[in-house]
Amino acid sequence: MRSPEDRYVFRVEGISKSFGAFHALNDVSLEVSAGEIRAIIGPNGAGKTTFINIVSGVFGPTRGRVWLDGEDVTGRPAQHRARRGLARTFQITSLFPGMTVAEHMHLASRGMDADGTRRSALLHLTGLEALADREVNTLSHGDQRILEIAMALATDPKVLLLDEPTAGMSIAETDRMIGLIQDRLRRQVCAVIIEHDMNVVNQTADQVTVLAAGAVAASGIPGDVLRDPFVKELYLGSAAGH
Numbered sequence: 001m002r003s004p005e006d007r008y009v010f011r012v013e014g015i016s017k018s019f020g021a022f023h024a025l026n027d028v029s030l031e032v033s034a035g036e037i038r039a040i041i042g043p044n045g046a047g048k049t050t051f052i053n054i055v056s057g058v059f060g061p062t063r064g065r066v067w068l069d070g071e072d073v074t075g076r077p078a079q080h081r082a083r084r085g086l087a088r089t090f091q092i093t094s095l096f097p098g099m100t101v102a103e104h105m106h107l108a109s110r111g112m113d114a115d116g117t118r119r120s121a122l123l124h125l126t127g128l129e130a131l132a133d134r135e136v137n138t139l140s141h142g143d144q145r146i147l148e149i150a151m152a153l154a155t156d157p158k159v160l161l162l163d164e165p166t167a168g169m170s171i172a173e174t175d176r177m178i179g180l181i182q183d184r185l186r187r188q189v190c191a192v193i194i195e196h197d198m199n200v201v202n203q204t205a206d207q208v209t210v211l212a213a214g215a216v217a218a219s220g221i222p223g224d225v226l227r228d229p230f231v232k233e234l235y236l237g238s239a240a241g242h
């Protein structure tokens with residue numbers, strides 16, 4: 001039986017996480033609809049990585065629930081969540097040097113794309129088609145990160161978690177990533193993006209949630225949230241480096 005809130009593809013309710021006496025997250029709730037791109041921002045130590053680890057099943061919350069496409073997956077392992085349609089990328093690239101782009105896509109599709117149709121479509125979508133036979137260590141950093149997104153999409157997920165997709169990118173690479181998220185990912189998948197670059201947030205997100213000291217400090221459309229004096233202060237005060 002689905003509850004009315006289950007129209008959300010992804011939802012967390014009252015998530016808290018303590019590490020000993022330290023409260024890394026405190027009563028965080030948010031919901032994301034199909035096709036929505038949600039950015040999660042916040043200064044260093046705000047709890048963004050802790051949040052993404054709880055959502056993807058690396059560890060459980062101290063309190064609260066995680067829902068994926070109507071199913072309570074709170075106690076379920078990462079593999080179960082992946083089967084239920086959750087895919088993620090990591091802050092740091094995790095490719096195998098010496099293996100080609102095509103081989104990575106083959107691995108990522110986990111036998112779910114026998115004739116390779118989806119893999120070809122994804123390489124086309126992400127602009128990596130011409131690089132299919134290249135070993136990944138010969139690719140630019142930007143192409144490597146885009147490959148990771150193509151790989152995350154290989155199993156046709158419902159929810160895509162992107163952990164700092166533009167980290168370490170040049171301005172040109174960042175623009176390419178913005179284009180990919182804006183033009184290609186939009187409406188195909190619901191995405192939750194942890195991002196430090198406000199330009200990326202402004203240009204890609206439908207909604208932004210601001211975490212500060214483990215709690216939701218603000219939430220809304222980027223134009224409003226990024227203009228909020230409190231949010232500006234939060235960044236100027238403690239994360240001027242980002």
Ligand SMILES: Nc1ncnc2c1ncn2[C@@H]1O[C@H](COP(=O)(O)OP(=O)(O)OP(=O)(O)O)[C@@H](O)[C@H]1O
Pocket residue numbers: 019022024042043044045046047048049050051
């Ligand atoms: N395993 C752990 N044990 C103890 N404290 C932890 C642990 N993991 C995270 N923390 C603490 O929880 C807080 C939130 O950390 P988290 O990495 O989630 O923040 P963040 O918003 O991702 O920061 P950044 O932008 O720097 O990556 C930090 O103060 C961190 O030191």
